[in-house]
Structure formats: structure tokens, C-alpha cells
Amino acid sequence: MSEMIKKPTLHDVSRAVGLSVYTVSRALSNRDGVSAASRERVLQAARELGYVPNRAAQELRRNTRSSVAVITASTSNYYYLDLMTGIQRTLRLSDRTAIVADVAAEGVYTRAVEESLVNDLIQSRTAGVIATLTLSPQSIQLFEKWEIPVVFVDSAPPKGADRVPSITTDNIGASMKVGAHLGDHGYTDWLFLAYPARWSTRAQRERGLREAAAAYGATLEVLESENDTASAYAALSGYLAVPGRSLPRVIIAGNNPMVHGALRVLRDRGVTVPSEAAIVAFDEFPWAPLLDPPLTVLNEDSETIGVLAAQTLARIIDEQVEAERLGKPPTPVYRPEYRQEMPAELIIRKSCGC
Amino acid sequence: MSEMIKKPTLHDVSRAVGLSVYTVSRALSNRDGVSAASRERVLQAARELGYVPNRAAQELRRNTRSSVAVITASTSNYYYLDLMTGIQRTLRLSDRTAIVADVAAEGVYTRAVEESLVNDLIQSRTAGVIATLTLSPQSIQLFEKWEIPVVFVDSAPPKGADRVPSITTDNIGASMKVGAHLGDHGYTDWLFLAYPARWSTRAQRERGLREAAAAYGATLEVLESENDTASAYAALSGYLAVPGRSLPRVIIAGNNPMVHGALRVLRDRGVTVPSEAAIVAFDEFPWAPLLDPPLTVLNEDSETIGVLAAQTLARIIDEQVEAERLGKPPTPVYRPEYRQEMPAELIIRKSCGC
DNA sequence: ATGATCCACCTAATCGTTTAGGAGGATGAT
DNA sequence: ATCATCCTCCTAAACGATTAGGTGGATCAT
Numbered sequence A, B: 001m002s003e004m005i006k007k008p009t010l011h012d013v014s015r016a017v018g019l020s021v022y023t024v025s026r027a028l029s030n031r032d033g034v035s036a037a038s039r040e041r042v043l044q045a046a047r048e049l050g051y052v053p054n055r056a057a058q059e060l061r062r063n064t065r066s067s068v069a070v071i072t073a074s075t076s077n078y079y080y081l082d083l084m085t086g087i088q089r090t091l092r093l094s095d096r097t098a099i100v101a102d103v104a105a106e107g108v109y110t111r112a113v114e115e116s117l118v119n120d121l122i123q124s125r126t127a128g129v130i131a132t133l134t135l136s137p138q139s140i141q142l143f144e145k146w147e148i149p150v151v152f153v154d155s156a157p158p159k160g161a162d163r164v165p166s167i168t169t170d171n172i173g174a175s176m177k178v179g180a181h182l183g184d185h186g187y188t189d190w191l192f193l194a195y196p197a198r199w200s201t202r203a204q205r206e207r208g209l210r211e212a213a214a215a216y217g218a219t220l221e222v223l224e225s226e227n228d229t230a231s232a233y234a235a236l237s238g239y240l241a242v243p244g245r246s247l248p249r250v251i252i253a254g255n256n257p258m259v260h261g262a263l264r265v266l267r268d269r270g271v272t273v274p275s276e277a278a279i280v281a282f283d284e285f286p287w288a289p290l291l292d293p294p295l296t297v298l299n300e301d302s303e304t305i306g307v308l309a310a311q312t313l314a315r316i317i318d319e320q321v322e323a324e325r326l327g328k329p330p331t332p333v334y335r336p337e338y339r340q341e342m343p344a345e346l347i348i349r350k351s352c353g354c
Numbered sequence C: 001a002t003g004a005t006c007c008a009c010c011t012a013a014t015c016g017t018t019t020a021g022g023a024g025g026a027t028g029a030t
Numbered sequence D: 001a002t003c004a005t006c007c008t009c010c011t012a013a014a015c016g017a018t019t020a021g022g023t024g025g026a027t028c029a030t
Helices: A010-017 A021-028 A036-049 A055-062 A079-093 A111-123 A137-145 A171-184 A201-216 A229-241 A256-268 A302-325 B010-017 B021-028 B036-049 B055-062 B079-093 B111-123 B137-145 B171-185 B201-216 B229-241 B256-268 B302-325
Strands: A067-072 A097-102 A128-131 A150-153 A166-169 A189-194 A219-224 A250-253 A278-282 A296-299 A340-342 A345-347 B067-072 B097-102 B128-131 B150-153 B166-169 B189-194 B219-224 B250-253 B278-282 B296-299 B340-342 B345-347
Touching: A010 A021, A010 A036, A021 A036, A055 B055, A067 A079, A067 A302, A079 A097, A079 A302, A097 A111, A097 B097, A111 A137, A128 A302, A150 A302, A166 A171, A166 A302, A171 A201, A171 A250, A171 A278, A171 A296, A171 A345, A189 A201, A189 A229, A189 A256, A201 A219, A219 A229, A229 A256, A250 A256, A256 A278, A302 A340, B010 B021, B010 B036, B021 B036, B067 B079, B067 B111, B067 B302, B079 B097, B079 B302, B097 B111, B111 B137, B128 B302, B150 B302, B166 B171, B166 B302, B171 B201, B171 B250, B171 B278, B171 B296, B171 B345, B189 B201, B189 B229, B189 B256, B201 B219, B219 B229, B229 B256, B250 B256, B256 B278, B302 B340
Parallel strands: A067 A097, A067 A128, A128 A150, A150 A166, A166 A340, A189 A219, A189 A250, A250 A278, A278 A296, B067 B097, B067 B128, B128 B150, B150 B166, B166 B340, B189 B219, B189 B250, B250 B278, B278 B296
Antiparallel strands: A296 A345, B296 B345
């Protein structure tokens, strides 16, 4: 029975209906040049045979690709899930799919992993890249050479790639909001538990806090940790274990893994929040209101950021495809208006002392 | 300068060194039949030109593919992150990559989405599939026709596909453990807040609870909700809002989104946990110990399950490739020992009343 | 000198699509 | 009757890699 042919190709369909592969191809992709009758026969045969086009062959021939890569580190950060939701929802509209590529899958980030990942993306001729952390200038150069457009989210392009678009939160303004709230509480002894500066938001968040601290006459100490819960735990307990060191009045956790580590340290040391030490964190997450005490948090609108990033990337890719169709060099064109900055809001709950 | 050629192909490298594409190909893929001197020249030229092989062309010609798809629904469930960690770590060893495909990306699961996803995976000629929920028999048939091996994790194959491997938790045993603990507390009025039976663990967990309830003379009510936090919230508040209905003594949440919804309902109604109502949940997650009160939870070892699933799939794919090399039909071979069941442990914290 | 063997390399076919450049026949205008 | 115009369909050449099946020459045993 014809339906049992395994892995039928265009050719098999062509033979089955007695029309050339040309006609079959046009019929299946719904372009004209095929009579209604033939089209019907082709579709019928394709259905019966269970024909499914071979994407590798299509992409090779058409020189197009359908998937966009999201480069990320530490998928355990919750904001990343919202971000992906926004990205996926938007890309689906233009029939593209997003794949995630983790540069810190084995735990820590290394240059070697970044390089091999970038190589991998070029091998698969990705349509475009959304990066959640600043990539190396070399990576950007490579993507440029292969005409793969890049958009940064919540992170800045590296030096020398200032034209590359980025969708970010107004992190300086946001952290000043955080600082102002702490200042209003009358706290003067702040500790910022921060992830590494490789994530460019780190510098901005620190800067906003510094300005706020200066305005309120508070002292700001910065404690750096790798970007995961275990490291945050280790960093903070190491810090507090130094003899003679007193507990800061408030801890500002740079993101999700940081606040997780910090809360564990405080719990293990029996510190009462917020009466002995208050705590505030960047990045809202679903469990924040259910913690003990409910966590005061700075909420970035990650989903919207994801939507904007995906829209921007999709537009650049479309322009690129169009340029190629017209025979122009298809190098991606970045316009200044592709840079966008979103506001963030402070969600006040209990952990700050309110 | 030659380095500025955009998108060099094997042909460009071949021209640059004055050797045929055959020789260049062999040199780059490190097979023999090339003198050391030529190989060096080829590698040198490839480096200078910035040559990166085109994966679509390779896969088309070699008829191999390097990526494995993980079919999932509701990525907000935390166990999924651990699962992915295990899968990624294992696949990396055999130089394969995992991509995730969400059948419920738009929120709810529909048959149509499953069908189009399966079609998509066949188009890209995925090397193999790891499914975290029971797929339709049609999907299984399709994968079979295209000789794409499938492994289920934490879920059973559909009817008629009993030979397909699955790595699961001993859910019946696990839920009996849960039930026994509740029985020992002396609770007799249990409510199971459950996700739909499309996830095959649902039935097993329910069955174990039922047996335990019978053994302890408790009553078990089952309340079903869609598999997300908002639905769980709606389902439970609707249930409790029925006039004359009394609060159950203990709520057993079927998974992560369920417990999240339930805790929000209890908080909004001012119910004290565990004195007024106790709560226990399936699936450990990082925030569980930090909630108010710390959550008693049944811990599946998702990472190990991920590792086992990936190993099993990798082995099947390898056997398949080997069979093809020998000219045999490359249909995947499933052995009975590919079915594995893992134990789970109860992590007792405070929310159960301990 | 002859033949066998090996090595380094090449030519050309192939994977499954898309598509430029026709070809043949029907239709309609003149 | 002639020619232009449409349709519908075809042939054959790509896309960028891999590889079966040679080729020509060096080396070596006899």
C-alpha cells in the first residue's frame, strides 16, 4: 500500500501523481502556475503518502532559515521565562521559532563555551540572535560577517558595536527608586549583593544605588558573587562570617538567584526579616508574594521586553530578506530607533520593613 | 583581503588552497587520504577565510541530524528545569544538542498545536524526541514512519505504543508515601488538587492516594484544574465558595502550578497553614523551604530522570545509525530494559503539620 | 622490466528541494 | 491564417556539502 512508503520525498509524490517535481513543489507551496485540478491531485497524493518536506533541503536551496536563537545564561532566573513567553508569542506571528542556547549550561560561563556556541549558531545559519548578556566583540564580528542580526535584551552591546539594537530596562532610574525607598525607611547601611559585571545591568544598578546612597547619606557596600544561588549563599555567608563585621541594615539582591541565596543565609543564621535586616530584590517572580515575609521587589516588564526584542529582530530580518530579493547586499541595517528603554516599578511588600 | 569574503563555502577554501573540495572536506573533517602538508594548508586557509560548514548541507548529504527535541508543556513547572539540566549534560557528551518544544506555549494544550509541532519536528528531521507528556497515538505513528525514536519521561506512552521506552518515577509508591504521612497525622478529609489526566502521572498519583485513603479510612476528594497557576486558583476558590462546603483538613497539590494556586487561595482567604488546613505537594522546587510555612514536598529526582532518558535515547539513535551503516533497515529498536522506574522521597517540612 | 601495492588526490554523482528558462497548446485579437 | 498572450507544465541547473570510483605516480619485490 502506497501509504506505507517510509520517508517519501517530493519525487515520490511526483511519481505518484504523474506530474513533475516542479509542479508538485508549486502546488504544495501554494504558488501559482498550477491548475486547480492538478493542485488538488497533488495535495491528495501528498496527504496519502504522508509527505513532509525536508527542511534541510529547503533551507539549503532557498538560503533562508526559520529559527532565531536566544542566547542566555542561567535559565533559573525567573525573568527569563517571561522573556521567552514574550519572544515566542511574537515570533509565532511571523512563523519563526525560537530556540534557546545556554552559554552557562555547565554551571559557569566561559569564553570557550561562548565561542563554540556562536560557531554552532553560524553552522546552523540562524536567522537572528537575541542575546540576554553582553557578548564578546569577536562574537559580534562573526555574526556580522555571516550577516546574522543581533538584538540585545536587558544588556548592552559590547564596545565597538554601538549600532546593535538593545531593549533594556531603565536600570539606573529603577535602582534609584529602590534606593529612595530604602532611604525613606531611614536605613543608612546598605549591602548590594551583585552578580558579575558581565551582565551589563550590574553596572547600571550599582550606579543608581550609589547615587541614591549619596543623596540619602547612606553607605553602600558591594559584594560580588557568581550568578547562581549557591555562589550567592557562599559569598554572603563568607562576608558575614568575618569577625567584627556587623549585619547590614538592608540587603539589596541583584536578581533572582542572589535573593534566593541571601534568604537562605539569613534563615540559616536565624536573622529576622525585616526587623533585624531588611531585604529588597531586583526582578519579580511568582513566589515572591508567598515568601516569609513577602518580598519587596523591583518589577521589570520582561514579557514586554521580550515582545519588543522579537519585533525588532523580526523587522531587521524582514528588511534583510527584502534587500536580498532586490539584489542589494543583505547586511542587516540597524536604525537608532531600535534602541528602547522601558521603565520599571517597585512592588512594595513586607521584606523592606513596610 | 581574502579574510573579508562573506560566507565562504567549501568551494572558496578549495580555490584558495588549489586543492579539490574532496581533499578540503577530508582535511577539515580529519579523515585520512590527505597528506599532512596539504591538511595543514587547508586548515590554515579555512581559518583565514573564516570558513564555517553549512549544517543544512551537511545534514542533507549525510542524512544525519544532531539535535534532539524535548516536548514539554508548561515550562513554568520547576521540575522541568532540572530535567533539562540532566538531559543537556548527557547529550553534550555525544555531541548532540537539545531543543525544547512547548506544546502549550500559548497557555493551553490543544491537539492542533501538538500536530503542528510534530509536523515541525519531522520537517527538521529531528534525531530523536523526549516527551514529558503522553502524545497522541497518531503522533507516535508519525514518528515511527519517519524513524524518529521517542522516549517518554515522567509519562506513559499512549495506547498501542507499549514498546516505546519511558523513564518514570514510581508515582504510585510515591503518592502512597504521601498518603501514609497524612494518615499518620490523623487527617481524614483530603482534597487532591489535580492537573488533567493528559499527564499520565495524574492517574497514578490519584491511585496511590486512593489506596492510602482507604487504608487510613480517610475520604479523598479530587478537584481537577488546567495545568497552570491561574486555573488552579480559580478551581480551588470556586470549590471553596460553594455554600456549606467546609475547608478540607489537607490539600494535596498535584504539582508546582497547583500548589502555587492553592497557596494563593489560602492566603487570600486568610487560612492559616497548617493549623486550619495542611498542604503537601508533589515536586520539589527551590523556593519550597523559604515559603511560609516551609512546604512539605514529594521529591522526584528529575535530573537523574533526565540523564537516564537522554542516555536511553542516545543509545537507540546510535544503534539506529549503526544499523543504517550496515545496510539494515534503520527502524529504532526498543528493548524492554529501556523502561525504568525511579523511587521518590518525601521531604518533610512544616506545611503538613509536622 | 614487470606487476603489485599504496598514497594523495580528483571527477562527478548525490542528498531533497527551488526556480530560471523554456515548450506546447489553447484562446483570442487582427 | 497569423500572431500575440496566457496557462500549465517540464527540463535541468542550482544550493553546499559528502563520497564512490577512479587516476597517476611513487615505491618495492621479483
